[in-house]
Amino acid sequence: MPPDLAISPDFSLRDVNTFGIDARARAYLKLTRVEQLAQVMADPVLAALPRLLLGGGSNIVLTGDFDGLVLHMGIEGREVLGEQGGSVLVRAGAGENWHGFVQWTLAQGLGGLENMALIPGTVGASPIQNIGAYGAEVKDLFHSLTVVELASGRLRVMNAAACRFGYRDSVFKHAEGAGLVIVDVTFALPRAWAPNLKYAELAQEVAAAGLASPTAQQVSDAVVAIRRRKLPDPARIGNAGSFFKNPVVGGAQCAALLAAHPALVHHAQGDGSEKLAAGWLIDQCGWKGRSLGAAGVYEKQALVLVNRGGASGAEVLALARAIQADVLARFGVALETEPVFV
Structure with missing residues (x-):
């Protein structure tokens, strides 16, 4: 087994799934570098184990112990890549916290993701589920992503068509995407931004705050306020x-x-x-x-x-x-x- 892979045996998954279900994994590895995936696949013992890729653990229900290797995505990094066709491209590592990334884009003066503020999970999981809220979905602002093909170790860039986005769906939830690990995601955020208030509940929240022309940050704040009123905090429940x-x-x-x-x-x-x-x-x-x-x-x-x-x-x-x-x-x-x- 590669000496620089910090494999944890008989690992409790209770703290890495938001449902707080106390299941155990035969082996666990926190991924912080793309190269670790190649090392895992090159090791005959690790490569032979069943694999479970885990992001923020917010879209999974563990029905029992996992007799295999849990790969917990922790690759970080955020950057503004530049402008393209009226949009600003921003890239984030798959292990970045989604809400933290949304707030970072707003701090850069870039709107577009604010309607999806406070959705739990990671950036890498967002295209898998094609997450969405209040009239916005990831596919609406998606540019591309990078995957590692586990079978070959090759890096591949995929556009929206290749991801086959649907309602809370993508190729990654089907057999064709089973051997692909997302390592980063790039979004195209509009330079000419306008608020998306087509959902009545969000429009009412913004109006109640007396905001005739809300900023992207103010829309995000409204979304966060609604979600906190309606949804339980996974840290507590x-x-x-x-x-x-x-x-x-x-x-x-x-x-x-x-x-x-x-x-x-x-x-x-x-x-x-x-x-x-x-x-x-x-x-x-x-x-x-x-x-x-x-x-x-x-x-x-x-x-x-x-x-x-x-x-x-x-x-x-x-x-x-x-x-x-x-x-x-x-x-x-x-x-x-x-x-x-x-």
Whole structure:
């Protein structure tokens, strides 16, 4: 085994997943340099182990111990690369904290990412999930990223088309992306910035602050205020943020649901489909504030599942399945989970 790889055996993962689930890994390595990936793959013992790539641990539910090697992304670095076609390119290492990176871009006088402030996780995880909030998604400001192909050790730059972004989806969540490790991400932030206030809740927050022409920092502050009111702090209550995707249904199905449930929260999409509020559906099924074992639904936001203390991954999974079954039975709508179960 390479002597400069600080491999930790029988490692507790409780402090590196935001749900706070106490599972263990057979081996653990904090990645701080790209070269470490080549060293891992060159070692026959390490290369033969099952691998789990971990970022901020905010989009994962550990259902048991992991009998393999956890590679914990910690590659840092932030830089302004220059201008290109009316945008400013900024690059960050995959291990950078996402919210910290957003605030750094704002400190450089660059807007664009502010609607996604306070989303937990790392920069490297942001394109995997195509994270988004309040009318903005990573794909809207994405330029490119660099991956290491584990099989060959080769560095490769991928553009948006190669990443195959979808709603909370990308190539990295599918078999074709399984052997790719993101090491940095580059964003194209608009030089001519304008606030994105198309989500009513955010527009109301900005208006309530008396801001007729808000700055990007002020929009970020508004987003942070909303999220802190609605969502639990993982440092205090274990959670993985929004646990279910907002389901997208056809216009006819939405119309039928509205006839039966006039208060249904829905948002029209450009293709004629409708995005439904998963939190509203779950709330209507009576799950807000309820628990199964030590796993529960957050009292202030039904879209968030929480660890009430000592929850196992199995309990979280059982709660999620019970919620899915109830929503399907009442509304005929299938909910998909956002976190990955391991």
